[in-house]
Amino acid sequence: IYEPLLSEKDETTVDIGANAADESSDDADSSPLPDDLTRDELTLPELSEPELARHYTRLSQMTYGVDSGPYPLGSCTMKYNPKFTEDVAALSDAAVHPDRPERRQQGSLELLHRLQDYLGRIGGMDAVSLQPPAGAAGEFTGILVARAYHEHNGEGHRNEVIVPESAHGTNFASAALGGYDVVELPGGEDGRVDLDALSGALSENTAALMLTNPNTLGLFERDIEEIAEMVHDVGGLLYYDGANLNALLGRARPGDMGFDVMHYNVHKTFATPHGGGGPGAGPIGVAEKLVPFLPAPRVRTGEMGYERFEPEHSIGKVHGFDGNWLVLVKAYAYIARLGDAGLADASAKAVLNANYLAEQIDLDVPYGPFHHEFVASAGDRDAAEVAKRMLDYGVHPPTTKWPEIVPEALMTEPTEIESKDSLDQLAAAFDAVAADDAEAMAEAPTRTAARRIDQTAAARDLRLSWQTLDSD
Amino acid sequence: IYEPLLSEKDETTVDIGANAADESSDDADSSPLPDDLTRDELTLPELSEPELARHYTRLSQMTYGVDSGPYPLGSCTMKYNPKFTEDVAALSDAAVHPDRPERRQQGSLELLHRLQDYLGRIGGMDAVSLQPPAGAAGEFTGILVARAYHEHNGEGHRNEVIVPESAHGTNFASAALGGYDVVELPGGEDGRVDLDALSGALSENTAALMLTNPNTLGLFERDIEEIAEMVHDVGGLLYYDGANLNALLGRARPGDMGFDVMHYNVHKTFATPHGGGGPGAGPIGVAEKLVPFLPAPRVRTGEMGYERFEPEHSIGKVHGFDGNWLVLVKAYAYIARLGDAGLADASAKAVLNANYLAEQIDLDVPYGPFHHEFVASAGDRDAAEVAKRMLDYGVHPPTTKWPEIVPEALMTEPTEIESKDSLDQLAAAFDAVAADDAEAMAEAPTRTAARRIDQTAAARDLRLSWQTLDSD
Amino acid sequence: MGDGGTPVTRTPDGAGSPYAPHDDAETAAMLSAVGVDSTEELFDVPESVRFDGDFGIEPRSERAVREEVAAMLGRNDDLVELLGRGHYDHYVPSLVDHISQRAEFLTSYTQYQPEIAQGFLQVLFEYQSLFVELTGLEIVNCSMYDAATALGEAATLADRVRSASGHRVLVPEQLRAERRDVLENYVSGTDLVVEPYPMADGNADRESLADLLDEDAVMVYAETPTVRGTIEEGLSELADLAHDQDALFCLGSDPVALSLLEEPASVGADVVVGDASVLGLPASYGMGLGLFATREEYVRQVPGRLVGASDDADGRRAYTLTLQTREQHIRKERATSNICTNQAWVALRTAIHAAWLGPSGLVEEAERAVTQARDLAARLDAVSGVDAPVNDRHHFREFVARTDRPADDVAAKLVDRGFAVHAIDDHELQICATDHDEATLDEFVAAVEEVLEQ
């Protein structure tokens, strides 16, 4: 299976000035702009629609998605993306410009207002901003809100954000982007936050503790109330990373646990498609005291209907417009479809699936009890090789080698969409790989569109565009 | 690659009477019908949408379409199906019931009226009926119209329809379904109609001659005017099988050649998708003298706008409603997109492609000059085995073993949508197979989802439903 | 001005097919390889029949065509359709659209090369199996055009398989006229004649039918639900009457009704026909999907395509078209039918829709079709000047109501209020409810009240 690049199919050079569209002008061959403002030529593939349709159809077939089979990437929450949400987002009335008068975009504003409300209820937060276009953007926004809060209270000296070592990498990066020093918190022996270590890390310089709950081992932080109290006692804020919220829907709410600010990953918890890496959306929710600092605009009901407004001490903006609108529409549709009971059942089945799968596989699975995910250990195998070999069994492997607290980690999150049969097949794939010999592992994958790809060469000899390729 | 049957994934029995939808009734468990009118139970797979999405996505990937690669099935005209025509057919205003008042379906009637008009101009025919839901249905309809015409003229004795041996099998079957005796006309040495043979076949019993032009060898019937005169001289009618119309758009029109009645295969010439076997649409066009016999209803403009009417001597109906509406919408969109010049270019490139490909391959290609298709001979190879081996080269093979006038025929119609590169690859596949050894041929295909399938066993040991399968 | 579109063509004069990929250099190279100077030389068409006019069809951009058709079809006024009589609007789940639009399914041809068509073949095999379950009959083909043509094919099958010669095909006098018209045409090339038998209160009048039947009868056709929406109550008796004369008993129905009603095989049906697109397609201006099921003994006389299970060279189960020797492309004028292109893609949609509903959903839909018709009829019956239902039967989806005022006039006034119903007789309306929500039906009942009170 090999599909040539578009550039290998055609290369056409258009001379600028020779292709003027305005044929009614005196000189049909002249560009509408003076030469010094234009390029001389443009060279790109010029292909017909049938050729393009085949190109992209073939490429799609060389890509594995949730609709291809199990996709148990830990912390990524690869749920089924209901087809109807695509039709909802494709409604022509959704295709409007945000600068039209507010009176003439009441539909969009209403949807945003309702979604703000839904997310607030689900997270137990007092207010929600839908603007952040991804989870990491939500983290960054939350950090900015926390910083604005501290500065507003004359506590601008707080310069540290505490992040557990098992946290998602974005937590560290988002805190750093927000100007904070990151204090890494070592994990406790039970895989959860070590209260002593936390105590040692907390200080008058603590701006916030960022926590994922359940954490990346799938473990609920049982001491969450005490943690919240400790953080609040030193004047810090408690941040909830929503990546694992699918574990708790209807069972516990970050707001009720004492979190002051959180982000939601709607492309995880609320099943909007991951799209090969994005777009997602990372709305944030905050407790009352942080509401005045939220990004602008938010949406509220006014006398004329729905309207935008700027919170009193708003941090300003984190996206050029209102965030990833189409994603928000899909998230609304998903939440509306499931309702209370559906959301609660999604979590129940997600947690059941993780526990069942952990039970079925032969590998060592330390810690527990698990919620939506677990981390198995490949033992004396290289987890990355195990993953490659799993590809040969027709499934997507787990997240590998992370969190580092488990040696040769296989971080596994089946989500609620897998049936028992599917989990049994997935377990069989795990076990088959565990039984494979070293040669099979080293050779893997053998049944995929491409064999093992040389990562080192890719990074050493950078070829990042077709312009860099030798014509081979 | 293997995907279990739905029935192998789940089997759920619903007891009738235990599942009443009307929960407000006194007895929620009772069926709304008396027992003697209902079945006792229903057993079918009960699966969730994620499971179904995967099932069908996987099955789709085990299916080769035009968007997968070259599909040069002779006489099938596998053109690219423009994506936008799907969006046009999916318009919610297209989803109406035909029994609504005519005043309230002016949009649908206008589209049908315009399409009648377009097809009439393209075929050079005086009137068009859009009702036949497929090419063979069009043939049958044309035969009924011809019969009605003869009967109306007191010539009900005419009981023979002449069909060249190289004609599509549907011609024979449609004429027979219309109650006619089929007179098979042997082909001439040049692959075209033998005028002497035709002369011998024609008589006062001749109702019609059915002709494909260019014929299934891709050859234009150069003597078409003489043929028409001969048929008309004995009082017969000349029928045009539109399967190969893609060869002539803008170059020649059946009406101008003397044909009295024709069908159009919109799923061939006008690029509506074949959908794994249908639906298509087979509108018929007729010369003036046959107009009163067309199926009812047709569409015309009246005082109140567009209206349906029944032609004076209408044969009645050949479809329960108005034919394959969604297909007709797509055909309209395609014709409107291309216009005169686009249609003419489609034929030019279709003919160029066939001639170029015939030139490129190593196999013997008798007869000529070709229009949109040619028939190569596999020589001492079995054409069916050649086809199986071509699958291993990633292309769809031609139609095989037909027409029988060419030994081990490979009837090849690339259509205008293939690029030179694509044709070169297709030629390479032909030639590679020609060079393969007997073992490779016998083993083929080896690179497909299924290996060679046992046709004999399928017909001998009929298993036509999952109910007949042993649980294996 | 801005059209957001690619140029109509890649040929220099702006006049070619956007779906032909050739650029000038490629065309030139190909012409040279073929040995001609222009594509026109390749057309072996005598000058005398050359077409040198034009069609007068202007090419438009993709966007322009989309807007043109949208505007045109926009002239189909917004109406709540309470229409049925053989064509029904149902909500079709998004999954059906998304899967059926996948190019592999949509753009493939008939599965003549099964090794690269296993996916579509399996779907068709599953479609066949679904209807084996619903009908109890062993043989289901993978599609006819619609219910009417399937009925026509049933009659010619009856003609072929009946041991003794015979001529009469008996059909209900109350039958959608177009369905009978199509049947008449399908048998017009045979010796068969179509004759009506009387109905009693919406269902078959068994006594009259018994009187009409003789050994010249080839087939008896009945429907459940009938064209008036009634559920036929004496299917076994009808079958017995037919079988007593060595005639085939053919039943018309649909997959939603069959999910709840008696299994056709168990009441003696030899053939089941009907419109299967009540699942899979929304209202589509009458476009349908012809269901055709029959007994195993007639398998070699079945029209249309059959998918069978077999094994591949590795011994794994695989699917293929089978018994193709019945078909026109092999058997020519001795084929069981002329059908070639069928409705496979609609069958795929129907199979997906049925699978999405599952047996629970199918039964639920069917029971709703009964209760909703019953309840709506009762509500209309309460309106002064309306009697509903006219027939003292169980109904499915639809029913006939009698109006004191002329039905045409009532229907016209309802249309002005946004509701379309059938006016089938001077004082008879026919009303069909499928997925209409309660609020819509409330508005409809209110509109009927308003119109009748005028």
Add this chain to the structure above:
Amino acid sequence: MGDGGTPVTRTPDGAGSPYAPHDDAETAAMLSAVGVDSTEELFDVPESVRFDGDFGIEPRSERAVREEVAAMLGRNDDLVELLGRGHYDHYVPSLVDHISQRAEFLTSYTQYQPEIAQGFLQVLFEYQSLFVELTGLEIVNCSMYDAATALGEAATLADRVRSASGHRVLVPEQLRAERRDVLENYVSGTDLVVEPYPMADGNADRESLADLLDEDAVMVYAETPTVRGTIEEGLSELADLAHDQDALFCLGSDPVALSLLEEPASVGADVVVGDASVLGLPASYGMGLGLFATREEYVRQVPGRLVGASDDADGRRAYTLTLQTREQHIRKERATSNICTNQAWVALRTAIHAAWLGPSGLVEEAERAVTQARDLAARLDAVSGVDAPVNDRHHFREFVARTDRPADDVAAKLVDRGFAVHAIDDHELQICATDHDEATLDEFVAAVEEVLEQ
């Protein structure tokens, strides 16, 4: 009543997720394997933080949600939008929708396992290559969120790569306010400060900028087209001014404009940012696609994902994410950015749209954006009470018009006539034309005449 829908759930109480496939028997078997009696036992949540309320969100059927959202969004009135200022409506060809809806693309994740993601990786590689051609820069990442966040990332990149320390980021005083706001937030964790430089007649005031620049400048940002739709005329000079102070020159543009205008690399751009979704998305309420391109020397400082070509074990070319050590999931707080989820699927749509247009189509679109703005401005200029364009520059898509009457009032009256334009100042309207057809623009000009004559 009829809803045409599957039951909300498969759980017996009618209250579960329709996307969880478990039936009761399966759930029971799984619970038993795990060794608990109910799923609730699996939640290791202390009682004190257990949630025992409800959200108050009613589940609805698929069909009900579709209808609800359609009705809700229907309250976005029908308007002809002549709106731009950073977000543009373009016709998106059907091919883009059909391909991007293919489940393999839509439902896949970041390509951490490249062996089963070659297709998406190749599309992203082609996306990168497209912008390498359009910008002349060697490095293009495969997406930021939007133009504003890409600008923010450009500033932090400048901060990282500049040899000497410095603090000032100079941006046009005429800049979409939200874009500047985002930039301010992106640099708020650094020592950088954002300062405006003056504009002269819509373009950068080079003399004033030269006066403002000193060695403390880290980056100079300019746009072409500018927020007012003018085409910047002195890009090389701006770049020289920046480079004279060892500052990076960052240019904001978009793929359609870049198809016609000077190649950024050739005028000295070090970074190009912008909104690439002018291809690929129609108006989407501001949702976009952040373009980010830069010079090869900064490749290890680039934010976001990069796809590179490599070889697989069989020696065939294959694609993979590369240089991931820059990224947050490996480098944590020392990453070049916190971005993880990006806009890959929009990038795929943009790549398809651009490929569909091809170079001819791209240049044609760009030239149309120039001539259409020019012609529309001239027509409005002929209206009494309107001067257009205000800026004596070449324009791209949009331009500013001065109105004698208050702009707010004119805009409001135009909205009442169905046309939305920007009122950007007391007497300034901004008007943007993309794929509007001639008839629509005629109606718009007539509406302006009508409003101004009142």
